[in-house]
Amino acid sequence: MTIPALLRQAARLHKDRPFLIFPDRTLGFAEVDERTDQLAGALADHGVRPGDRVAIMLDNVPGxxxxxxxxxxxxxxxxxxxxxxxxxxxAHVLRDSGAVVALTSxxxxxxxxxxxxxxxxxxxxxxPEVSIDPWDIATFSYTSGTTGFPKACMLPHDYWTRTAEIMAEHVGFREDDVVMVAQPFSYMDPQWMALMCLVAGVPLVVLPRFSASGFWPAARRHGATVTYVLGTMPTLLFKQPPHELDRxxxxxxxxxxxxxxKLHAALEERWDAPWRELYGSTESGSDLLVRPDDERTVGTGAMGCAPPGKEVKVLAEDGQPGEIVVRGTPMMRGYWNHPxxxxxxxxxxWFHTGDLGFRDEHGYIHHAGRLKDMVRRGGENISCAEVETVLAQHPxxxxxxxxxxxxxxxxxLPKAFIQxxxxxxADRTTAAxxxxxxxxxxxxxxxxxFVEFVTGFSYTPSQRIEKRHLLHPERDQRAGSIAIETPRETT
Known part of the structure; x- marks a missing residue:
């Protein structure tokens, strides 16, 4: 099934039931179908044709x-x-994708x-009347990947609808369920969650942004029953002062x-709800899931087992962690312009994730590090090559x-070594x-x-900086660095 077909089916089945709930507006399934028809016509009138790229740069608003x-x-x-x-x-995303028009504010x-x-x-x-195949590309989703600048994962309609079906089956939706999301819509999560709600016929509450102090009050206000969080969100939530209404x-x-x-059991106890692991990537969708009724994994770090249609294994030798690899559907069709x-x-x-893992005696896979040249800051993947290129442009x-x-x-957190x-x-003024x-x-x-000045780097035969010489596990990487005052973001 294609995404437009899924939307039209949901509009027929659920009509005026709430679908998207924003702070100042609620949109029903049929209304979303009608409004998207009108905007699709405007795009066609503008000259947008099948296969053209349309950029979307907006906050978490109905648009x-x-x-x-x-x-x-x-x-x-x-x-x-x-x-x-x-x-x-x-500029990198717009030019690399070849976007012909943008929807923005x-x-x-x-x-x-x-x-x-x-x-x-x-x-x-x-x-417009256009023919769309489930294997046609729906989205260019940019990811840091394993090396270099962010690359666009070419994700077909089938990738999205299969992910929505897998997740809807995993959750086991009920008639009175309400899903809530706090991540920006430009990320993968609100997109597959919206499609999951189309499959299940339940509403999606879209918060303007993640707020550690406002998350659970919003959940109570909207009667949310299902949500998804990642990165620093669990820790930031737990750091909030306990409240008499937590449970x-x-x-x-x-x-x-x-x-x-270490917080897993405490998170469940504090908010009286099960927390279950989900592992995946932009390239491959949902790869590992812990069942909602599986309590054995609490506090173990286990990421679960592969859903139907997926195979996941660890390329480990001699009992050591190895790379996690995946095959099956859903899966991207490759990186745009990067054969x-x-x-x-x-x-x-097999798709090589760039993540390391090991399998325990119960068959569950655990995360054990990364092979990628990137920094994982909270819920964000940062391409090292992209930041290095910008830094090197300074005279x-x-x-x-x-x-x-x-x-x-x-x-x-990202640390820059600069020659x-x-x-x-080599002082604070130059760093600033x-x-x-x-x-x-x-x-x-x-x-x-953090910034640390060095007199030089060692290079590989291919003239790449040997970063292994910059990483010293035995010492605090902050030592000898200039700390940079950066805004403390909420996500």
Whole structure:
């Protein structure tokens, strides 16, 4: 099934039942179907044709899912854009994808026009009649992947509808369920959760942003029964002062990627709800799940077993952790414009995740590290190559390398090692100038939290910086660094 077909089916079955609930507006299933028809017509009138790329850069407002579903009805490929992107990361996504038009707000329109992409002005029209196949590409979803700049995962309609069906079956929805999401719609999670709600015929409450202090009050207010969190969200929630109403909620399942093992039991006890692990990637969708009724995994770090249609194994030898590899459906159709990276990711019939893991005696897979050249800051993947390129554009910088530094809250923070050109002082003033340069060009979650100046780097035969020489597990990576004052974000 295609996504437009799934929406039309849900509109017929559920009509005026609430589908998308925003702070200031609730949209029914049939209304979303009608409004997306109109916007699909406007896109077609603008000249958008099947296979064209349509960028979406909006906050968590009704226009995001409406624009996303409308572009798909027009046969276009959607390009979700993080609303925090600025000149460098925004230009990369828009130019690499070949976006022909963007759906955005007045706040973000100047950034998009600066890159040379037009912004759609008209908002009504007659839905075009286009033929869409389940294997047609629905979305270019950018991910840090294993190496280099963020690459677009080409995700077909079948990827999305299969993911929605797998997750709906996993949750086991009831008539009175209410799903709640706090992540930005430009991320994968609200997208598959919205489609999951189309399959189940239940509403999705969309919060404007994640707020540790406001999450559970919102859950109580909306009667939420199912949600998904990740990254720093569990820890930030647990750090909130205990409240007499903590257990006064309808939540029956909290899905989470990366549940802190030491907090797992305490999280369940505090909010009187089961927390269950979910592991996957943009490239491959949901790969490992812990059943809602499986209490044995609490506090173990186990990520569960593969859902129907998927095979997951660990390439381990001699009892050591090995790379986690996956095959089956759903799965991306490759990286846009990167055939070599696609071939490298899919070797011997398996998708290589770049994550390390091991299998326990119960058959559950556990996460045990990473092979990717990236930093995982909370729920964000940061491409080291992308940040290094921006840092190296500053006239004071001769070369730069970005590495992860362990952090109790964020999991990892980015640290930049910088070699300066002659005539520049290795001091806090220079560090501040280089970081200011980066802040103008990158989303703020990508900005290095620490800077350490070095006199030089060692290089591989292919002239890549040997980062293994920069990582010293026996010492605190903050030692000898200049700490950068960065805003404490909520996600």
């Amino acid at each position: 995001w899912p409406i624009g996303w579903l409308a572009a798909l009805k027009a046969g276009a490929i959607t390009v979700p854009v993080n609303a925090r992107y600025r000149s460098a990361d925004l 007045p706040d973000y329109a100047p950034f998009i026009r600066e890159v040379g992409v037009p912004v759609l002005e008209e908002r009504a029209g007659k839905a 006064d909620n309808r939540m029956r399942l909290v899905m989470c990627s990366g549940i802190p093992a 070599d990276a696609t071939a490298h990711a899919f070797r011997d019939g 004071a910088v001769r070369a730069a390398a970005l590495v992860p530094v362990p952090d109790d809250l964020w999991g990892e 300066l050109n002659p005539g520049h002082d 100038e280089v970081i200011a340069h980066a802040r103008e060009r990158l989303a703020r979650f990508k900005i290095p939290a």
